[in-house]
Structure formats: C-alpha cells, structure tokens
Amino acid sequence: MTAILESCATDCHPASVPDYTPLAELRNLQLMRLKAVVARAWQHVKLFRSRMDELGITPDDIRSLADISRLPFTKKSDLRDTYPFGLFASPMKDVVRLHGSSGTTGKPIVVAYTQQDVDVWSSVLVRAFAGCGLHRGDIIQIAYGYGLFTGGLGAHYGAEALGAAVVPTSAGHADRQIMLMKDFGVTAMCCTPTYFLHLIERAAELGVDMKDLPLRAGVFGAEPWTDSMRRHIEKMSSIEAFDIYGLSEIIGPGVGCECRHHQGLHIFEDHFYPEIVDPETGAPLPDGSEGELVLTTLSKQAMPMIRYRTRDITMIMPGTCACGRTLRRIGRIGRRSDDMLIIRGVNVFPSQVETALLEVEGTLPHYQILLTREHGLDRMEVQVEVTPQMFNDKIGALQGLHDKLQSALDHVLGIRVQVALVEAYSIERSQGKAKRVIDRRTS
Ligand code: DLL
Numbered sequence: 001m002t003a004i005l006e007s008c009a010t011d012c013h014p015a016s017v018p019d020y021t022p023l024a025e026l027r028n029l030q031l032m033r034l035k036a037v038v039a040r041a042w043q044h045v046k047l048f049r050s051r052m053d054e055l056g057i058t059p060d061d062i063r064s065l066a067d068i069s070r071l072p073f074t075k076k077s078d079l080r081d082t083y084p085f086g087l088f089a090s091p092m093k094d095v096v097r098l099h100g101s102s103g104t105t106g107k108p109i110v111v112a113y114t115q116q117d118v119d120v121w122s123s124v125l126v127r128a129f130a131g132c133g134l135h136r137g138d139i140i141q142i143a144y145g146y147g148l149f150t151g152g153l154g155a156h157y158g159a160e161a162l163g164a165a166v167v168p169t170s171a172g173h174a175d176r177q178i179m180l181m182k183d184f185g186v187t188a189m190c191c192t193p194t195y196f197l198h199l200i201e202r203a204a205e206l207g208v209d210m211k212d213l214p215l216r217a218g219v220f221g222a223e224p225w226t227d228s229m230r231r232h233i234e235k236m237s238s239i240e241a242f243d244i245y246g247l248s249e250i251i252g253p254g255v256g257c258e259c260r261h262h263q264g265l266h267i268f269e270d271h272f273y274p275e276i277v278d279p280e281t282g283a284p285l286p287d288g289s290e291g292e293l294v295l296t297t298l299s300k301q302a303m304p305m306i307r308y309r310t311r312d313i314t315m316i317m318p319g320t321c322a323c324g325r326t327l328r329r330i331g332r333i334g335r336r337s338d339d340m341l342i343i344r345g346v347n348v349f350p351s352q353v354e355t356a357l358l359e360v361e362g363t364l365p366h367y368q369i370l371l372t373r374e375h376g377l378d379r380m381e382v383q384v385e386v387t388p389q390m391f392n393d394k395i396g397a398l399q400g401l402h403d404k405l406q407s408a409l410d411h412v413l414g415i416r417v418q419v420a421l422v423e424a425y426s427i428e429r430s431q432g433k434a435k436r437v438i439d440r441r442t443s
Helices: 002-007 015-022 023-046 046-055 066-068 078-083 115-131 150-162 174-184 192-204 227-237 349-358 388-392 396-414
Strands: 095-101 109-114 139-143 164-168 188-191 215-219 240-247 252-258 265-267 272-277 293-296 309-312 341-343 345-347 363-374 377-386 418-423 438-441
Touching: 002 363, 023 046, 023 066, 023 252, 023 293, 046 174, 066 272, 078 109, 095 150, 109 115, 115 150, 139 150, 139 174, 150 164, 150 174, 150 188, 174 192, 192 215, 192 227, 192 363, 215 227, 215 293, 227 240, 227 349, 227 363, 240 309, 240 341, 272 438, 341 363, 345 349, 349 363, 349 377, 349 396, 377 396, 388 396, 388 418, 396 418
Parallel strands: 139 164, 139 188, 188 215, 215 240, 363 438, 377 418
Antiparallel strands: 095 109, 240 252, 252 265, 272 293, 293 309, 341 345, 363 377
C-alpha cells in the first residue's frame, strides 16, 4: 500500500488506492457485488423481478461477469413509467436524498440515495478529483447548479471529502463567480465547459485575465465537448481541463473521470460496471468498438440500476493507461444515440460541427444549429460567433472567414449547410448545459 501511494505521489489521495486494485481482485469484487445488487433489485423492485421472470432467469443464474448480458436492460422510460418512487429498493426511512433530472414530459425522473449511496458518491468524486491532481489545500469553486440537478451537491460533497475548501457558488452570476475566483484564490473550477467559456469571456471584459489567477484545473462535464474545445479553454486560461462524466440515473457526476494523461475517462468500475452494446440491437460489442454505453450500479442501495441504457455513444478503450490505474477507460462522449440529426438523409452530429468550427481562426466556440424546412427540404444553418476584431475588420475578411467555415463544414459533414456569422454574444449563454440545436422543422 505504501508503495502504491509513493508511486503515484503526484496525483494520488489515499482514497484513490482502489483505482490500482489488481485486475483479478477487481473482477472478483465486481462479481460479488453484481450478484448482490441483482438479488437486491429482484427482491425489492417489481419491474426488475417481472422482467427477469419473463426471461426465465433468477439471481442464481448470475455466476460470472459475462452472465450480465443475460439480464434485461433498463431504460429512461422505465423511470418515467414508475414515477416517482417505483424503482426504489429501499424504504423511504433509509433514503436520505432525492435528486432528479428534467424529462421531456414536464415531470423529472427521480433518483434516490441512502447514506451509504451518498458516501460512495463522495468517495468516487474524491478519486476523480485526486486523479485531476487536486488535494487538501485546494480551493474548489462549484458552479454546477445546486438543487435537483446532481452536479452541484455531488461535486460539493466530493470536494469536501477530499479535504479541499469548497466555494459553493452554484451556477449563474458570472461577475460574482469571477470576483470570488480572484479574491479567494480559487485553484479549481467545476462547471459545464460552455459555462467556463462564458466566464473566460466575461473575465476579459472585466479586465481580469484568467491566466493571472491561481486557478490551475477545471473539472468539466455534464455536456459533450471536444478536444478542440479543451485546447481553446486551456490556451485562454492556462489551466488543465479534465473531462468528468456521469448521469443522474447511475449516481450523478463521478461515474468516470480523466486522469492527468487525458487518454479517456477511467470508470470507477468497483461501483459502476460498463458494457458497450449495439444501439440498434442491444448486442454486446467488444472493447475498442463504438456503441452505446450500458451501466450497472454494483453497490447502489436505494435505486440499483441494472444494465441502464445511457444513450451515450463511446467505446471501452483497449489497453491500459500509463497512470497505472487498472480501471478501464471509455472514450470521450461526443454524442448520444438520440442527438443525431438527419439532414436531407445525412446523419449529422453537433460535435462534428464544433470540431470543424474550432479549426478555423477568428471564430469563437459559440455556435448554434438552426433547423428549418423549406418546400419540404431540410435547411441547416450554423450560426457562429465571430471575434469582435473580425467584425471591425474590412468586409473582405469576413467573407474570407465565411468561405473557410463553409468549406470546413462541407468537408466534415458531407452536405451543404448555410453559415451565418454573428456578432460576439448574440448567441444566448447557458449557465448549465448548452442548447446547441434549435429544431423548427415541423413534420
Ligand atoms: O449531467 C451529471 C453530471 C454533472 C456529470 C456534472 C458531470 C458533471 P444528467 O443531467 O442526468 O447528469 O445528464 C446526464 O449528460 O447521459 C450525457 O449525455 C451527458 N454528459 C454528462 N457528462 C458528460 C461528459 C449529469 N463529460 C447526461 N461528456 C449523460 C459528454 C456528458 N456528455
């Protein structure tokens, strides 16, 4: 144990030691926990039991980790259909926290935690933060929303358990966020990547250069962002930007996080078991193949999730990470199986647009995709903000930029789209997850 701690002294907190569990031991632990969680769900959750009955299986049929593929999937609609408490496996007297995330029906989907679940949640966030090089003595500002959303409180408890000093600002009030970052000497920021971009811009307007602040790390997630966006953020603020992943149904932030090697996100596999399946057929796919991430909670008490279909598209990365963690990694999540746009029959993902835009000098990483239908034909307009200098320049420069963007987008997307250059700040800033697509097509 001492050897492990010494060997990773640069970015390691003692609590991150489970990250280095020898593989055989980790797989044994996972199997033991899988059996227990399946038994718990079968015993206490009607929906799981009836699904397993339909398949003619019982918890005793889980003898190896590979048997997980015999279990039924759980989907977001199951949470909606059993609203609010139908999937709980603990009585309310053991539940200490309820969170929720917005659904399409106006009612949130509800998730529950026992005290042990909250403790596990904090422990995975401690491991995530430690992997980002954060430790006791750091001052961590949490600008994820506090409330039903899991981002704020999840990161908050984790940062406290790490031993850091927490500044719980929640989302919004950019000027105050910047003032506190500066006055308190904040060393790490937790928020959505688009909100951090907004803070960088606002800081510049207020005469604050982020590069002069003690800020050294950002732990960004809750929405897709690209490596080009990371490079932009790091260049503008001189911080190291980390990608953190999670979803309410599984626990919230802290299902997985990058380490300092930035080669994918380590999944905290002793608590969340990852699989990749074909999004169409549900068939398991091997490591290295892109597909839909399916997660099973291995230790959740209040609301265990068995084979939850996340709709997030990624892969389990083959090989091991240079950091020495035995935890498998997933690739960054660029898209969801349900955010694909079909434009005149061609599949388009917002992340492709972002990649194309960030390769062109003179644009800002703020964009929106506007979809309309004219005479039965889909029309896709990409509105891109342009730096104020560009707008002040001669008209020729703008035209040149427009043409460059047009050809970058044509190249990446393979279809003709309209490009509209708009002034800085004309696209609404989000305090949380950015809204990239406005679909005004009526079918
Ligand atoms: O967004 C939890 C969270 C909070 C994660 C703070 C990270 C940081 P939900 O609101 O339930 O939970 O949304 C979950 O957001 O299925 C993904 O589609 C997306 N998502 C979350 N993190 C990432 C990420 C929180 N790092 C949904 N990259 C997920 C890409 C992400 N997408």
